[in-house]
Amino acid sequence: MADFTPQVPAGGAKITKTPTGLVVPDHPIIPFIEGDGTGPDIWRASVRVLDAAVAKAYGGQRKIEWMEVLAGEKAFNATGNWLPDSTVDACRDYLVSIKGPLTTPVGGGIRSLNVALRQMLDLYVCLRPVRWFEGVPSPVKKPGDVDMVIFRENTEDIYAGIEFEPGSDDAQKVLDFLAKEFPKGFDKIRFGTKAKTDDWNKALEGIGAPARDLPVQVGVGIKPVSYLGTERLVHSAIGYAIQNNRKSVTLVHKGNIMKFTEGAFRDFGYKIARDFYGAVELDGGPWHVIPEGKPGAGLVIKDAIADAFLQQILLRPREYDVSATLNLNGDYLSDALAAQVGGIGIAPGANINYVTGHAVFEATHGTAPKYADLDKVNPGSVILSGEMMLRYMGWTEAADAIIKAMDGAIGSKRVTYDFARLMDGATEVKCSEFADEIIKHL
Ligand SMILES: NC(=O)C1=CN([C@@H]2O[C@H](COP(=O)(O)OP(=O)(O)OC[C@H]3O[C@@H](n4cnc5c(N)ncnc54)[C@H](OP(=O)(O)O)[C@@H]3O)[C@@H](O)[C@H]2O)C=CC1
Ligand SMILES: O=C(O)CCC(=O)C(=O)O
C-alpha cells in the first residue's frame, strides 16, 4: 500500500509541549484533514475564516501554516489506505490538528477512522461545549438556558471495538466460554443452542412465524470501563469546572442497569472527586461538594441516570453545567444537546490528551453526504472547532474575534439553509457565503 508524504510548509515550525504548557511558534504548522462528504466544502469555508481571524488579531505577525494530511475517501483513492501512517504520524508529531468529518459504514466495512485516530493518539477527552448564539432558531423555548460542556470518555466503552460477528467462529468461542465459565448468568438469555432454538420456535409460532432451524446468530460486544480511563476523564472535567468557575459536574451513566461498567464509572467518579479534590458528601450523599478552603470550593459533583438526564436537560437545562460521561452516552448527548441550541451545524468539539498535549479538533456532526459538493451546509461547527483550537493554542484574541463574528453573522440573518428554514426574515446563503459573512463581522 502506498503512503502519502505531506508537503511540510517551509516557513513553519512545530508546536511543542513542556511540563508547563504548549509552546506555540508564530507560524505553527497545523495538519488538517479535509474530510469526506460535505467536508471539502466546509473546510474551504472554514480555513478562510480561521486565517482571517488570525490576521485580524495579530496583524500578520502570526499565521497558521496549514499542512494537508489525508484520511477517508481521499486517502483511499490516493494510497489505497483509509488512514495512512503519515497522517497519524503528522497528528502525533505536530501535536495540534484539525479535521473534517469522515465516513464510517454501518455494519461491515472499515471501523471508524475517527475513533481509530482518537485511540491511536490516546485522545481520552472528547470535549464538546454547547451554548446558544442569540438568534439561532431552536425547538425549545429558552435555548439560552443551555450552557453546558460535555466531557465524553473517548477511548473505552463499546467504542473499544471488541466485537464478534453474529454466526462467526469467534462469536461462538466467546459464547461457549461464557456458557462454560458463567453458566448462571448466561442461562438467562436465549443464545441459540438447540434447546433454545426449540424455545424460540415455540414462541414464534404465536406470531405465525414458520418453524426453522435457527443458526446461532449472536453478535457479542465487550464494554470495558477502567478506573484509569474514568480517572483521567473525570479529573479533567472537575479541573475544567474549577478553572472556569462552573457550578457543577454531573456524572451521567446508566449504572442502574450496567452496574459494573456504567455504575463503576459513577462510583469511580465520586472517588476521584474525594481523592483529588477533597470533595465531601452533600447531605449524606451520593452528591458531593468541594468544601470551603479548597480550590473549587462550592463545586457540586452529582450524578444522573442517562435516560432521565436526557429529559432533564430539555426541561431544566439551567440545573446542568459540566457533564462527564462514557463514550456512547456522550455521543448521544452531544447530538441531542446540539439540537437544543439550534442544531448540529454549529456544534464544535475537540479530542484531547491533556498529558501529552495532543489534540485533534473536529465538528460533532458527520459527513451529511446528501449535501456533498453543493456548497450548502453550515460550516459553523468546524469554524467553532477552529475557535477552540486557537484558544487551546493560547491565541485568545483570534478566538474571541471568531465568537464575535459568529454572533454578528447570525445577527445579519444571512445564514445557511439549516438556520434559514427556521428563522423569520432570513436570507439563505451558501456555505462559502456564510464564511464571507463571518469574515465581514470579524
Ligand atoms: N466525527 C466524524 O467524523 C463523524 C462522522 N460521522 C459519519 O458521517 C456519516 C453521516 O452520518 P449521519 O448519521 O448522516 O449524520 P450527519 O451528522 O452527517 O448528518 C445528519 C444530519 O445533520 C444535519 N447536518 C449535518 N451536518 C450539518 C451541517 N454542517 N450543517 C447543517 N446541518 C448539518 C443534516 O440535517 P438535515 O437533514 O435536517 O438537513 C444531516 O442530514 C456516517 O458515515 C457517520 O459515521 C458521524 C458523526 C461524526
Ligand atoms: O466515527 C463515526 O463515524 C461517528 C463518530 C461520532 O458520531 C461522534 O464522534 O460523535
Ligand SMILES: [Mg+2]
Ligand atoms: Mg456522534
